[in-house]
Amino acid sequence: MGEVRERRQLGVALAGLGAVILVVVWLTTPWRVLPPGAPYVAPDPARDFTPAEIARSVAFDAATGTPAYLSLGLTILFAGILVATPFGARLLGRLRGPWWVRAILGVLVLTVLVEAVRWPLGIWFEVQLRAFGLSTQNWASWSLDRVKSIGVRVVLLSIMVVAVIALARRFRRWWIPAAVGAFALTLAASFVYPVVFEPLFNDFRPMPAGQLRTDLLAMAQRDGVPVEDVLIADASRRTNALNAYVSGFGATRRIVVYDTLLKAPEDEIELVVAHELGHAKYGDVLNGTLIGGLGAAFGAGLLFLAFWLVRRRAGVEAISDPRAVGVVMGLMSIATVLSGPAQNVVSRHVEARADVHALDLTRDPKTFIAMQKRLATTNISDLAPDVMEYVLYASHPTAPERIAMARSWARLNRLPEP
Template identity: 70%
Template sequence: MTRTVTDTSAGAPAGPRGAGWALVALGALTVAVVAFTTPWRALPADAPPVAPDPARDFTAAQIARSEAFDAVTSVPGYLSLGLTLVVAGLLIATPLGARLLGRLRGPWWLRVLLGVLAVTVAVAILRWPLGMWSETYLREYGLSTQTWPSWAADRAKNIGIGAVLTGIMVLAVVALARRYRRWWIPAAVGAFALTVVTSFAYPVVVEPLFNDFTPMPAGRLRTDLLAMAARDGVPVENVLVADASRRTTALNAYVSGFGATRRIVVYDTLLRVPADQVELVVAHELGHAKAGDVLYGTLVGALGTAFGACLLYLVTSAGPVRRRTGVASVADPRAVGLIMGLLTLAGVLSGPAQNLVSRHIEARADAHALDLTRNPAVFVSMQKRLAITNISDLSPDVVEYLLYASHPTTPQRIAMARSWALLNGVPQP
């Protein structure tokens, strides 16, 4: 039985109306922040335009290999996306989730957690063969160095982390709905806070579950990187090396966390390339650190999750949704499936917008690396090496670009470097 205790939001506008106004306000704020703070132009307006052209920098064989790899990996990728949407649709538009989860017994909080676990495991089982299918192609093309046990362990850890985070969110929503009529208010505040805390803790709680991190060995490279960071005005005590080679041959580096947990990490595979190219990659990451991109992304994401909490309240309060799912209230533990379906759908639908902003932020970091190193020739060489080694998609179609491209394509990044060279009077690579 659902029971309502104290409603601390007394005096606020009626539930749906208040949530609607909050939804509009948070949506407008998020759009305004993104619109006015996203670096829509990485280079000055007077930078000479250079058209991206894969054929200028890659051989016909390299382009064909990229296209072939994209063709075979796209099939399991799209099937996985389709399966995700089908399951979300069943949970949102039918009473299937409520009927299945209604079989669970125990205290309401236990049924919520068991419901999250059941849905998570069921979806993971359905998607597992598609993951194996994709992994076989990664091995065939030489990108994966994993054994099946290590691959399964990584996948299980990812599923477990997702289940824990989802369990916290769903349990909080149901608990708040059981206590407050206007549960969207504390839910929005809690969603904002959880996003910030998770991003802050991720480098020291989650990342060590997948990789071991060690300080970069003392030597010329480490000295040069720290000197470059000092020249850039970015306080960096160390650069960490992740033992990524135990699962991939891909080259990568990244910055994560903020404040006390901020770290710049390079894959150990990256240390095998020429030192000036490593410096170029780290200069790109310094651009992220200097601009505070992780904190910025966290705060924008937190606004988005607060917006999502209000939207969740409105959607789950709608009569058609309740009738279709057979769930009268989010306070009912059987609503777990509905909540998870809506969270999944929101993640898919928001992906293109997140990628759009991410591509411009990555382009700004590229421009920062060029300004710091002033060596577009090395930049182009590094981009070519990354694309060939990682078998990047050099010409993604519109759908793939919208759904998956969090970075500009390699030809776009190379074209920007050539534009930067023309702008700064440097020989065009």
């Protein structure tokens, strides 16, 4: 009866926390980025992109879609095996040492196993990137990046898994401190990621003194956005794609511009940065971190319930057993896949608001559209994704959607429509 009552109490707590998450998401997500009176402009790839550009986009999507879907399928399959069969418990039962050592080794063994299976798909995907002129890496640097990414994931997963097992070994209601810890870890990771993890993959240097830096800092000041620095990332040693982003908050907030983007006209660079200033202006990183932290806390409670449901199928009775590492990792993977579409919905609206901010700040829809066309053709963006791709992968509006929104903005502000 005690366990039943405990699960009921947890269910009530999760319902309450879930309601809080929904409220926070609802209040922080810009569901409408233009005023209600803004005229509708239909997205139309054929209006702004040549038949050759559209055909190249379709071909690139076909070439990269298969390895991407196969990789996703393998991730789900492996997670299902860990959750629904005793495979993980039997494999990790062979490990020896203190419980925390076995837990860390379990994370490492299972991660290496699934990544070894996915490695050929990664090679397939990389070959396509090179065939279409996007990747500039050799196989040594590509492999090193992939190994570093796996290493970061193993470290973070090990911290989470060891913490869960340690709390479960000490507390009956371990999900309560686990939820608090998950929330705190998410906030801490968001703060330190720009200064600890990003330098593992790119070298950064301050944008040198000159007209562009002066104009960007002046624009940030005019926008009322405190920016710690504007940095240039050496992305060209990996890719020809164009990008910029904002990361961190407070003392670690900085705008990062790919060195490949510096080849674009200065007014287009300013528009990209204006978009990033929009993220800083509206606290998108902080809001995303808050939602992520609440989601992590919710996940800790959900993990308690989900483990109870699958523990016998997985061949391990208690989450305090290091052999439960596989179940925990499998449940985390499934949760990540299932939450992805909802995160993309929120992200698309947030990105659209940053686009509107860039237009409000520069009042230059013509250059905005030119910039979107440059980004789409250089990065070989999917100009018309099917429903499945849009749901699973589209964290930004498509280029035709962004261009149509800019034309709507121009009409609304009585400016010439590009």
